[in-house]
Amino acid sequence: MPGLSKTNIPSLKQIYSGKVRDCYAVGDDKLLLVATDRISAFDVILGDPIPGKGKVLTALTNFWFEKLKDVIPNHLTGIAPETVVKPEEIPQVAGRAVVSKRLKPILIECVARGYIIGGGWKDYQATGEVCGIKLPAGLRQAEKLPEPIFTPAAKAELGTHDENISYERVVEMYGEKVASTIRNATLELYKRASEYALTRGIIIADTKFEFGLDENGNVLLMDEVLTPDSSRFWPADDYQIGTSPKSFDKQFIRDWLEAQPWDKRPPAPKVPEDIIEKTADKYREALRRLTGTDIEP
Template sequence: MTERPVFADSLGLPLVHAGKIRELYALPDPDTLLMVATDRISAFDHVLRPGVPDKGAILTQLSQWWFDRLADLVPNHVVSTEVPGAVAGRAVICERLEMIGVECVARGYLTGSGWAEYQRDRTVCGVALPDGLSDGDELPEPIFTPATKAAVGEHDENVDFATVEATIGARRAAAIRDLTMRIYAHARDIAAQRGLVLADTKLEFGVRRDGTIVLADEVLTPDSSRFWDAEAWRASRAEGGVPEAFDKQYVRNWLLTESGWDRAADAPPPPLPDAVVDHTRARYADAYRRLTGEAW
């Protein structure tokens, strides 16, 4: 299902695509697009209501902060931040790329869907891991755990590296794996300097006409990455479990434990209470502050 666009009327531009969070609009230059981050929030493949105020702007500006710090590692898709006033602060003009249909995930810690798979098979996306690990443990070394990119309303599916090679070719698969792991290592060190653990992150890449691989969409935001407070993570090693992340895990937890929603049923999730929205906004704003050193 395609989401109803939020900014189409105010922009007066042709809508190319409305995803779970972002909207893409055509521009007079056919080689560029206007990418707008809405305040929508998704969980378990559902777009939830209401949105989280300022979320789209936080994602956009934090991504730009990271793009600047990754410029020596990989080119990115941003052409300009000079955008129409209706979407100022939450949009960029970006290159029109051939997107690679793989979610590139780097994990340095075992948690989330990786933890669930590990409990069954002692693997994550076909990568064998040692026995005796617990939820939240640091892995012996970071691993590449890709997934197929699903349409709105569909489920992303974790896959092994051989599947990626078969899908996009061995050379390109190796290239995006290498870039993903280099970006993760660099970002992990930056986060650590700010008292944060970067447990995992999801990246997307596109390709220019000349074959150059480009970092696209968003990067190292609370929507695409799991950050923990480093002190809280260290305490969790003695107590068990994992600390609250600077992401939408709080929303997921509310849906599963307090909302009364049956995830297995066909009914959509209930509306988010004001308290859940406010707490989620605070977590996103705090992640921005902790990383950039600037108050939101």
């Protein structure tokens, strides 16, 4: 199964190409969002795609949108992507695209952390805090937090790191109503998803959400939701406090890159075929565990 690195849909106007998604205009008020098989690490898009990755992201996101739709409305329109492109373009969107409402993005990456790991673990070791939130003393790596925490970040330009900010800064940027809505939704989405995932043998250590505003100023959930690209998924039966757990996400390919003589600037090293295959397997395993389904080859 070859990977799709980029799309070419001449019947629609392309308005954006990100780390993973290509975005096209559908009329004035809708978008076609296509999840390619591109993968990024350390804010660098790698040269080799992960076959099937975009279909996994789309299937998982659609699953979570349906499961969590009573928490907050989302950007889906229900329009089949195959109906907004020409017949010869359908193979590029089948199983990997959605037609969404066109929203004004809220430029905040809304992160929910339930366990102390990654950058949060490094911050905690240095300061006893994560993003300005004081945590209990004596926590160990990968330990579950007493309660999930909301750690927002201001979204940066492509190729640069997002900046962690305080909740108070979110209020300054968007007002108390929007700030409290995205904070409360982030924590409730994480709570419900993590409780469900545990029943499927997966710990969701942390995850990030993105939100947008519709024409009436209502907050909607958008982009991708609770995927291996936006979350840390750990196998529950292999979880141990004090170590960096195995994962069903792109941490596997990050670990390989960390072992290479690379300064984390483009271009990234060429990834061996076996690392690509194992990464693809991890994405699909996450989908199978959480949904009981698999992607079409």
